[in-house]
Amino acid sequence: MTDMKKSKANLASRRSFLKGSSALAAAGWIGALTGGFVLKPDWAHAAGSIKMGIATDITGGIAPSGNANWQTAQFAVKQINDAGGILGRPIELILEDTASDPGIAVGNVRRLVERHNVDVILGGITSSMREAIKNPIVKRGKTLYIYPQLYEGQECTPHLYCTGPTPYQQCAELIPYLIKQGNKRFAMPSANYRWPQLLNVWTKRIIEEHGGEVVLEEYFPIDQVEYSATVGKIKSEKVDNVFLTIIPPGLGAFTKQLYESGFQSNGGTVSCVYYDENSVNYVAPRELEGVYSCLDYFHTVDDTFSNNALAGYNEMWPGSPYKLTAGTAATGMYRGIKLYEAGVNATNGDLDRAAVSAAIDGITNVQGMGGEFSMVPGTGHAAMNMYVAQANGGVWDIIKSANQVQPNECA
Amino acid sequence: MSLQTLESKMEEFVKVAFDIISFSCIMVLVVSGLAIIASLMGIFNFAHGEFVLLGAYTVYVFRELGMPEWSGMVAAPFLVGAFGLLLEMSIIKRFYKAAIAAMLATYAIGLIIRETIRGLIGGKFWAIEAPIEGVFLIGDSSFSIWRGIIIILTITIMLGCYLFLTKTNYGLKIRGAMENPSLARACGISTNKLYAFTFAFGAALAGLAGALVVPLYSLFAELGLRFLVQGFLAVMLGGAGTFEGPVLGSAMIGAMVPGFQWLRTEIPFISYLLSPVFAEVFVFITAIIIVKFRPQGLIQKGRI
Numbered sequence: 001m002t003d004m005k006k007s008k009a010n011l012a013s014r015r016s017f018l019k020g021s022s023a024l025a026a027a028g029w030i031g032a033l034t035g036g037f038v039l040k041p042d043w044a045h046a047a048g049s050i051k052m053g054i055a056t057d058i059t060g061g062i063a064p065s066g067n068a069n070w071q072t073a074q075f076a077v078k079q080i081n082d083a084g085g086i087l088g089r090p091i092e093l094i095l096e097d098t099a100s101d102p103g104i105a106v107g108n109v110r111r112l113v114e115r116h117n118v119d120v121i122l123g124g125i126t127s128s129m130r131e132a133i134k135n136p137i138v139k140r141g142k143t144l145y146i147y148p149q150l151y152e153g154q155e156c157t158p159h160l161y162c163t164g165p166t167p168y169q170q171c172a173e174l175i176p177y178l179i180k181q182g183n184k185r186f187a188m189p190s191a192n193y194r195w196p197q198l199l200n201v202w203t204k205r206i207i208e209e210h211g212g213e214v215v216l217e218e219y220f221p222i223d224q225v226e227y228s229a230t231v232g233k234i235k236s237e238k239v240d241n242v243f244l245t246i247i248p249p250g251l252g253a254f255t256k257q258l259y260e261s262g263f264q265s266n267g268g269t270v271s272c273v274y275y276d277e278n279s280v281n282y283v284a285p286r287e288l289e290g291v292y293s294c295l296d297y298f299h300t301v302d303d304t305f306s307n308n309a310l311a312g313y314n315e316m317w318p319g320s321p322y323k324l325t326a327g328t329a330a331t332g333m334y335r336g337i338k339l340y341e342a343g344v345n346a347t348n349g350d351l352d353r354a355a356v357s358a359a360i361d362g363i364t365n366v367q368g369m370g371g372e373f374s375m376v377p378g379t380g381h382a383a384m385n386m387y388v389a390q391a392n393g394g395v396w397d398i399i400k401s402a403n404q405v406q407p408n409e410c411a
Numbered sequence: 412m413s414l415q416t417l418e419s420k421m422e423e424f425v426k427v428a429f430d431i432i433s434f435s436c437i438m439v440l441v442v443s444g445l446a447i448i449a450s451l452m453g454i455f456n457f458a459h460g461e462f463v464l465l466g467a468y469t470v471y472v473f474r475e476l477g478m479p480e481w482s483g484m485v486a487a488p489f490l491v492g493a494f495g496l497l498l499e500m501s502i503i504k505r506f507y508k509a510a511i512a513a514m515l516a517t518y519a520i521g522l523i524i525r526e527t528i529r530g531l532i533g534g535k536f537w538a539i540e541a542p543i544e545g546v547f548l549i550g551d552s553s554f555s556i557w558r559g560i561i562i563i564l565t566i567t568i569m570l571g572c573y574l575f576l577t578k579t580n581y582g583l584k585i586r587g588a589m590e591n592p593s594l595a596r597a598c599g600i601s602t603n604k605l606y607a608f609t610f611a612f613g614a615a616l617a618g619l620a621g622a623l624v625v626p627l628y629s630l631f632a633e634l635g636l637r638f639l640v641q642g643f644l645a646v647m648l649g650g651a652g653t654f655e656g657p658v659l660g661s662a663m664i665g666a667m668v669p670g671f672q673w674l675r676t677e678i679p680f681i682s683y684l685l686s687p688v689f690a691e692v693f694v695f696i697t698a699i700i701i702v703k704f705r706p707q708g709l710i711q712k713g714r715i
Contacts, residue, residue, distance in 0.1 A: 063534040192688055220687045223637050225628055228430035229672035230687075232423075248536040249637065252629030260546050262553040282536035282629055286544070321533055 036111060039074065041081050041090035049092040050085075050344065050351065052077065052337070053118035053143075055109045055133060057125055060100025064278070065125050065329060068322035069148065070095060072330040073122065075313045076337040086341050087349045094118055102132030109133045113141035119351045120144040122336045125329050127151055127194055134160055144353050144360075146340065148332030150274065150295070152198035156410035159357045161380050163339060163373075164332035165296045167202035168408035170273040174294035174388050175206040177400055183241035183269055185215050187234050189227070189254065192219035196245035199273070203243060215239060220246065225253045231261045234268075244272040248282055255287040264290065276327035280394045291391045295326035297370035298389050298396040305367045309334070324369070335368040335382070339375070342366045374404065381407035422550045430669045433558040436565035437624055438665030439658055442642040443569065444617035446657030449646050451589045451609050454503070454513050458521035459642065460635025461528075462614045465491045466621025467630050468528050470539055480626070481542035487622035488615040495614025499607045507606070529632035541626035561623055568619070569658055576654055585609055641668075641694075648698050650708015659709050667694045 041049055054073045057066030077091045085091065094116045098105035105124075112118050113136065121137050121144070124130040130147050137145040138159050147155065150164040186207050190196035196219065204214050215237045218230060231254075234242060242263070246254050255270075264270065264287075271292040277299050279288055299310060313324045324330045339360060344351065346359035364374035373384040383404045389396035445459040456462075466487040473483030498520065506513035541557035548554075576582040588595040588602045596602055621635065628634060641664050649660025671690040675682050685693065702708075 059534075061534065218687050221691050223633070224687065224691065225637060226430075226434050226669050226672065228427075228434070228669050229676045232426065232430075232673070233676045248629070249631050249633060252536065252538060253627060256627060257555075260553060260555040260558075262546065282538055284538040284540060287538075321535075 036108070036116075037095040038116075039077075039093040039095070041077075041085070041092055043081070043090055045085065045089045047089055047349075049090045051116060051118040052091050052093055052340070053109075053112035053116060053121040053123075054093060054095045055098050055105065055112060055121055055123035055137075056095075057100040057129070058095070058097040062100040062125050062129075064322060065327075066098070066100070068324065068328040068330040069123065069125070069333045071317050071320060071322055072313065072324055072333045073337060075309075075316050075324075076334050078316065079309075079312065080337070080341055086344045089349070098123065098129055098133070100126075100129075102129055105129060105133050106136055109136050110141070113137065113143050118143060119353075120146065120340050120356070122146045122148060122333060122340075125149050130155065142353060144340075144357055146336035148336050149329035150326070150332070152195040153202075153407075153409045154198065156380060158380075159353060161336070161339065161360060161375070161382075162332075162407075162409075163335040163368075163382055164329060165326075165384065165386065165405075166381060166407040166409050167199040169296070169384065169386050169405045170199070170294050171203045171206050172405055172408075173386050173400060173402045174271060174273065174292060175203060175212070176210050177388050178241050178269070178271060178292065179207070179210045179212045181269075184212050185238060185240045186212055187216040187237070187239040187242045188214060188218070188245070189216070189230055189234075189242065190219050190245040191222045191247045191250060193222065199245060200243075220250060222247065222250055224250045227254045227257045230254075231257045231263070234258070234263060235261055239263075240268060242268065242270045244270060245274075247274070252282065255283055259284075259287045274327045275391070276325040277323055277396070278325055278327060279391070285394065288391045289393070292388065293391070293396065294386060294388045295331075296384050296386060297326045297331045298387055298398060299323075299325070300389065300396050300398050301370050301387055301401075302398075303371055306369050306371070309369060326370075331369040335366075335373060335384075338366050338368055339363060339373075339382075371403070376407060376411075379407065379410040381409045383407060418550070422552050425549060426552045426554075427669075427673055429554055429558075430673070431666050433555075433562055434669045435662045435665035436562045437627070438638070438641065438645065438661040438668075439569060440561065440565045440620040440623060441617075441638045442645045442657060442661035443572065444613040444615070444620065445639075445642045446646055446649070446654065446661070447572070447616065448610060448613035449651050450653055450657060451585055452507070452606060453510065453589075453651075454507070454517070454610075455510070455643070456613070457514055457518035457639070458498075458524065459517075459613075459617055460637075460639040461521040461524035462491055462495065462617035463621035463624075463635035463638065464525060464528055464632070465494065466618030467539070467625035467634055468532070468621075469618065470622045470625055471532070471537060471630050474539065479542065480540055484542065484619075484622040488619040491618025491621075492611045492615030494618075496607060496611035498614075499610040503610060504603065504606065525632050525636070532630060532632070534632070537630040539625045539630055557626060561627075564623065568616075572616075573654060644695065644698050647702055648709065650710050652708075653710050656708050656710035663709075664694060664698060667697060 056069040057063055077093050081090045096108040096112050124133055124147055137143050138157055145160045147162050148164050153166045188200050273294050275293040342363045343356045343360035347355045362377050365372050371385040373382045375382050383406050386402050386405045387398050388400040389398050448454055448456045469487040469490055470480055470483035506516050543556050545556050546553035547556055584600050585605055588605045592602050645661035645664045646657040649656035671693050675685040675690050
């Protein structure tokens, strides 16, 4: 019953998209022109405010995720400021648009460090963006950096903390579950870049450890539009589960061709670990139905903290097309801000990078979306709860949850 | 060979043939508008991809207004054609004497359209339903109904265009105006009107193509751009200056794309040589080699 209600609400919000998205996109265009945006807290403290830099993609190809990150940052900071700030000091937010373009981003991020002299920077969504901005922030800029997106792992730079799930976290629960369900033969059609390549290394290892078999692993150009040969191969190889890491724009053509080949109707299953509540927009309903995902949060996760936070976000941004979901890095952004808050609390208000970084490294049991998380000392990554979910009429039914899954990175 | 394996081989052959023909038709459909404008007016329209995008966007707008997808598909060629007409009368007509400047102008127009639509759709990807979803079965193999419809529509539209250009009085005027504009004007034919009509017609075809293929690929800002480079290659391969040349060229490019992918998965030796990424590149290499040996194109100028 609640599922039905949620799915209706979903449809209604899709209707109101035109107004919302065009207005916000227009705001994005203006943002790109002005370059930099300061959101001062509405109260002050003698010691001044804590300066938090957000470097995210307000414009360009990744803009939908970037705007969700920016809205989440504003929401999390408003929660902290409304509750009296960090040890009495409010947070001031400074936004720089990374414009989905590492070339533009480097200059803008340097402005955060040099002109605004921020205490911490959160942001970057794609790995190429993280690679481009991490040196200007961490090395030359000597500033703390928190990266919020699910990603391919192997980022072990000191003073850089990752708050999204790692490949191991995304597969450790999902793959054994799929194999237990009777999926033995896996196909891994993938987009040809770093994230699928490294994620698939872990996936393959876990599949083989649990007695499964990878019968097809292929890497396509990101915008490939014709997959008939691969889909034919998936059929002739009698694949049970398609572990999908193709991303848009190639994604639409693949999911359609796979569905029309009769793969799902003949009992095949599909899994894709970046699918979240936004997927209903870009994957046709019947192609999404029954797909498995595994993420650090779904709207259907039922704990009081997450429920209140989600309600608060939706109240702050009513009707916004940019939702607080895991696939857009928004949950990682929220986690990152809570992590920084906990770190500054632990140093007793000392904002020096070395001090905060040392404190963050050992932070445990902080509340975030999807439940508590704890940093794994010396790794820059967090243990967090992971959820295996299945798409059911536009909502994600949680079918398995695992507490405090280890990141398995940088050990 | 037992009867059963023969049957399954037949079935596989039908499946591969369907995939190749359907993608071939998609390419023909998408490139035809570009081909008409390039061949009959001598303008390489860099905004062609965005006309395709506009057609796709029309379907999306109709859907969001609560109307069925097919109504958007019917409206798309008229709306995009009208848009093309306005564009021709306001901007394009000033560039007929300067082919390079025309390319730059159409490129700029394309950029404006693409970024505007990117803003309007919030930079996202949107799944669009085909008016008739589902599959039909032959043996154990299933075939997309919508792809089947695209095959039939493409053949019909191309036949219609060909007959229009070769058999009607208006088509004769268009060809005449293109062959020798001053003589055509001396004969009392208004070349300005003909050019405007031809450009609008090409735009309408692009709009229709976008509307018909968007259910296969979902809507996003680079939808048209994705086909533009292959489109120009098709025009080059087939030979600019005729209508059937580029159509044949795009059919060949369209057949090569799934064809090479199929070779790659079916023939063990080739699968080591040809990754999916390289199979795409190989299409270009093959086309360029053909152009090298037949620089005038597959079909020479002045046939129709």
